[in-house]
Amino acid sequence: VFVCNAVVSMYGRCGELGSARQVFEEMCQSGVFDLVSWNSIVAAYLQNADSKGALLLFDRMTRMGDVEIRPDAVSIVNVLPACASLGLWLHGKQVHGFAIRSGLFEDVFVGNSLVDLYAKGGMMNEANKVFERMQEKDVVSWNAMVTGYAQSGQFDYALSLFEKMREDDIELDVVSWSAVIASYAQKGLGCEALDIFREMLLCGVKPNEVTLLSVLSGCASVGALLQGKETHCFAIKCILRTIQSDPGFEVSVINSLVDMYAKCKSFDQARALFQLLAPEERDVVSWTTLIGGYAQHGDANDALDLFARMIKENEFLKPNAFTISCALMACARSNALSFGRQIHAYIIRNHYDLT
RNA sequence: UUCUUACUACCC
Numbered sequence: 001v002f003v004c005n006a007v008v009s010m011y012g013r014c015g016e017l018g019s020a021r022q023v024f025e026e027m028c029q030s031g032v033f034d035l036v037s038w039n040s041i042v043a044a045y046l047q048n049a050d051s052k053g054a055l056l057l058f059d060r061m062t063r064m065g066d067v068e069i070r071p072d073a074v075s076i077v078n079v080l081p082a083c084a085s086l087g088l089w090l091h092g093k094q095v096h097g098f099a100i101r102s103g104l105f106e107d108v109f110v111g112n113s114l115v116d117l118y119a120k121g122g123m124m125n126e127a128n129k130v131f132e133r134m135q136e137k138d139v140v141s142w143n144a145m146v147t148g149y150a151q152s153g154q155f156d157y158a159l160s161l162f163e164k165m166r167e168d169d170i171e172l173d174v175v176s177w178s179a180v181i182a183s184y185a186q187k188g189l190g191c192e193a194l195d196i197f198r199e200m201l202l203c204g205v206k207p208n209e210v211t212l213l214s215v216l217s218g219c220a221s222v223g224a225l226l227q228g229k230e231t232h233c234f235a236i237k238c239i240l241r242t243i244q245s246d247p248g249f250e251v252s253v254i255n256s257l258v259d260m261y262a263k264c265k266s267f268d269q270a271r272a273l274f275q276l277l278a279p280e281e282r283d284v285v286s287w288t289t290l291i292g293g294y295a296q297h298g299d300a301n302d303a304l305d306l307f308a309r310m311i312k313e314n315e316f317l318k319p320n321a322f323t324i325s326c327a328l329m330a331c332a333r334s335n336a337l338s339f340g341r342q343i344h345a346y347i348i349r350n351h352y353d354l355t
Numbered sequence: 356u357u358c359u360u361a362c363u364a365c366c367c
Contacts, residue, residue: 005356012357039357046358077358112359119360143360179361186362210362217363249362256363289364296365325365 001027005036012044020044035069042078051082055091058082071098073107080113084120092117096130105133112140119148124157139165143175150183158183172203178211185218193218194227209239209249216256225264232257251277255285262293267302279313288323295330303330304339311346324352 004027011020024041027033038061045054058079061069071079076099083092096114099105105114111134118127127148131141142165149158162180165172177200184193197215200207207215212235219228235253239245254273261270274282274290287310294303307327310319319327324347331340 002356007356009357034356036357041357043357072358074358081359109359114359116360138360140360145360147361173360175361177361182362208362213363214361220363252363259364285364287364292365320364322365327365329365 001032001034001037004032005034005040008037008040008044012040012047015048017044017048017050035072035075038069039072039074039078042075042082046078046082051085054082055079055086055088071102071104073104073110076104076107077109077113080110080117084117087121089117089121089123092121106135108134108136108138108141111136112138112144115141115144115148119144119151122148122152124148124152124154139170139173139176142170143173143179146176147179147183150179155183155187172205174205174208174211177203177205178208178214181211181218182214185214185221188221190218190220190222190224194224207234207238209245209253212239212253213256216253216260220256220260220263223264225261225266228257228260228264231260251281251283251286255283255289258286259289259293262290263297265297267293267298282314282317284317284320284323287317288320288326291323291330292326295326295333300330300334300336303327304334304336307343318350321352 004023008020008024011017011023020041024037027037038057042054042057045051045057058075062071076095079095080092083089083095099110099114104110111130114130115127118124118130127145131137131145134141142161146158146161149155149161158180162176165176177196181193181196181200184196193215197207197211212231215231216228219231235257239253240250254277258270258273261267261273270290270293274286277286287306291303291306291310294300294306303326307319307323307330310317310323324343327343328340331337331343
């Protein structure tokens with residue numbers, strides 16, 4: 001069982017959901033499975049962004065009525081983020097009730113997942129209730145609260161909670177810092193984001209890919225080319241093309257650099273970085289970033305050329321609503337009515353959902 | 356052997 005559970009988990013992590021499911025079903029057929037098997041297959045669905053599948057499996061698990069297979073803390077912690085991502089708040093509340101009834105609420109992970117569930121739903125009163133009732137809190141509990149306040153528009157609460165973390169001598173980790181930097185960056189307060197970033201470095205906390213994405217977004221929002229370049233150097237030293245970094249994150253960091261340079265009107269730099277990505281590495285964000293950069297801060301005709309290239313060069317990469325809106329903005333700026341009509345026709349031809 | 360928190364692209 002141990003070995004098969006590990007195999008299910010391994011396939012899940014490698015993105016081989018089908019194989020994970022197959023091994024799991026074979027285990028069920030032969031009756032060789034335990035709670036960990038169920039938790040592993042549910043986790044595999046979550047890791048592959050299939051919350052619906054995860055919930056369906058969880059339901060099947062609870063409906064079996066097997067006394068050996070009662071949900072434990074791990075099961076709860078699997079199912080709560082699935083509820084959150086699907087917006088099933090009522091379902092989440094039911095799981096909350098179950099956690100209390102079964103004594104699993106004492107578990108820090110369970111408490112943290114509940115805080116996060118309510119925070120993601122903008123129900124900060126509920127989140128705070130859970131937070132206050134938790135006997136044992138850790139840095140994750142605090143981080144989830146700070147992020148929840150920031151994302152529900154209660155930015156002052158987020159900041160004062162962050163201050164309180166420091167007063168209470170809670171060891172701030174890279175997530176705590178990145179969350180605050182991201183919050184400032186999302187509000188377009190690039191200078192404040194950079195201030196927090198500097199403080200983070202002074203405290204000796206090492207930034208990761210996510211931190212850099214927010215820092216660069218902050219630089220971009222205020223056109224801070226100098227700080228953007230510094231961040232670029234940092235990225236080269238610590239993230240880009242290094243052994244331990246995830247290639248997916250690398251593309252994201254390069255996309256952010258393209259965005260930063262474009263918004264600082266350094267289009268040669270932006271384009272050079274874009275070209276640093278192999279054609280097959282470029283994703284929708286890479287294209288949209290550069291198209292949007294030209295559309296708003298540069299020559300709108302360049303934006304339109306890029307849009308045409310995007311469609312021609314990679315038939316598997318579909319422009320999304322962001323891309324289209326950037327392209328249309330470029331048409332408007334350069335009075336390109338006929339190109340605009342072509343895009344209009346493209347939208348209709350490809351059945352874009354206009355909601 | 357399984358689990359929780361931060362993140363990049365349009366306009367406003």
